[in-house]
Amino acid sequence: MRTELSIVAAPGRLPRIDAVGGLAGRHTGVDTVHLIGTAATPLGGDELDISIVVRPGARLVVRSVAATIALPSTATPLSVAHWRFEVGEGAELDFDPEPTIVAGGAHHHTVTTVLLAADARLRLRERVQLGRSGEDGGGWRGDVIADLGEIPLLRHRLELGAGTVTDDRLRAPRALDSELVYPDDRPAWSGSVDTVRLPLAAGGSLATSTGSRLRAEVPVTVG
Numbered sequence: 001m002r003t004e005l006s007i008v009a010a011p012g013r014l015p016r017i018d019a020v021g022g023l024a025g026r027h028t029g030v031d032t033v034h035l036i037g038t039a040a041t042p043l044g045g046d047e048l049d050i051s052i053v054v055r056p057g058a059r060l061v062v063r064s065v066a067a068t069i070a071l072p073s074t075a076t077p078l079s080v081a082h083w084r085f086e087v088g089e090g091a092e093l094d095f096d097p098e099p100t101i102v103a104g105g106a107h108h109h110t111v112t113t114v115l116l117a118a119d120a121r122l123r124l125r126e127r128v129q130l131g132r133s134g135e136d137g138g139g140w141r142g143d144v145i146a147d148l149g150e151i152p153l154l155r156h157r158l159e160l161g162a163g164t165v166t167d168d169r170l171r172a173p174r175a176l177d178s179e180l181v182y183p184d185d186r187p188a189w190s191g192s193v194d195t196v197r198l199p200l201a202a203g204g205s206l207a208t209s210t211g212s213r214l215r216a217e218v219p220v221t222v223g
Contacts, residue, residue, distance in 0.1 A: 003041055003048040007033055009060035009091075023048065028063075035064040035097055042108060044073030048081040052095070056088035056117070064097035069132075070108035070140075077105055077139075083112040087120040099127035099214055104135035107161070114146035114180070116153065122182045122204075129214050130160055130174040139164070146180065153202045154180065160210075173210040181205050 003021030010016075015033050017025040022041030025033045042048060054060045070079055087093045102108050116122060130138040139161030146154040160173060173194070182204030189197045197207035209215070 001039065001041055001043070001046050003046065003050075005035075005048075005050045006053075007051070007060070007062070008053045008055065009058040010055040011057045015060060021048075022046070023050070029061070031059045032061040032063070035062065037066065037068070040071070042068070042070045042079035042081060044071070044076040044079055044106065046079045048079075050081065051084045051086075052093070053086045054088060054091040054093045054120075057090045058088070059092045061094045062097065067098040068100045070100060070102045070106045070138075072103065072106040077107045079106070079108050081108070081110045083110065085112070085114045085122075085124065087114075087116050087122055089117040090119055091117070092121040094123045096123065096125040099129050100140075101132060102128065102130050102138040102140050102161075104131050104137040107139040107141075109140075110142045112142065112144045112146075114144070114153070116146070116148050116182060118149055120182070122180065124180040126176070126178050127214055128160065128176045137161070140176075142176075142178075144180065148182070148202050148204075151202050153182070153204060154200055154206060156206065158208070173212065175211050175214045177209040177214060179207045181207070 001021055003023045005023050006018040007025055008016045014027050022037060022039035024036050024038050026036055028034045128140050130140060141159045144154055144156040160176060184205040188199055194211055195209040197205050199205050
């Protein structure tokens with residue numbers, strides 16, 4: 001199944017939502033949208049294409065009502081999601097949905113593209129857990145490409161699961177909590193060997209925390 005979702009926020013009106021497939025959005029506030037699953041997705045072979053645009057001067061908060069569960073299909077274990085974010089001049093986006101759970105035997109690949117104006121504001125959070133209760137296996141890969149106008153802001157790739165470079169006999173992380181923040185002038189910070197916040201050369205920061213299970217709601221940027 002192919003899912004397409006577009007959310008466009010502009011000053012002075014409710015965000016416009018257009019959706020086809022297994023994901024939709026609902027207005028839950030003047031500047032708030034909650035993502036809602038309307039069908040079982042992503043299954044193996046599914047492709048999701050989500051575009052979120054915040055026009056100049058607008059503000060948008062995006063949440064979700066439940067976790068997303070990636071499942072394998074009889075044909076293939078792989079599903080793909082393309083997320084595209086555009087935040088205009090003087091605009092603000094706060095994106096913090098519930099985690100993505102990758103079931104045993106499934107592989108989910110996310111590609112996130114971000115385009116920011118120089119005076120935009122962004123908080124972009126992603127949480128991933130491999131395996132439901134009692135499950136092993138599963139795999140996830142996330143690519144983030146973020147630009148500040150024509151200036152590269154971030155190029156980042158991380159993989160979790162069997163066969164990846166992070167998976168070895170000493171340590172095999174199965175969970176990720178990451179947060180991209182712009183602007184952010186805080187210095188580098190490390191809470192442990194697995195939790196770190198790093199400043200970006202063009203401004204902003206990327207915080208990541210990995211482990212066996214997702215922690216309770218504790219922001220990874222605290223420190």
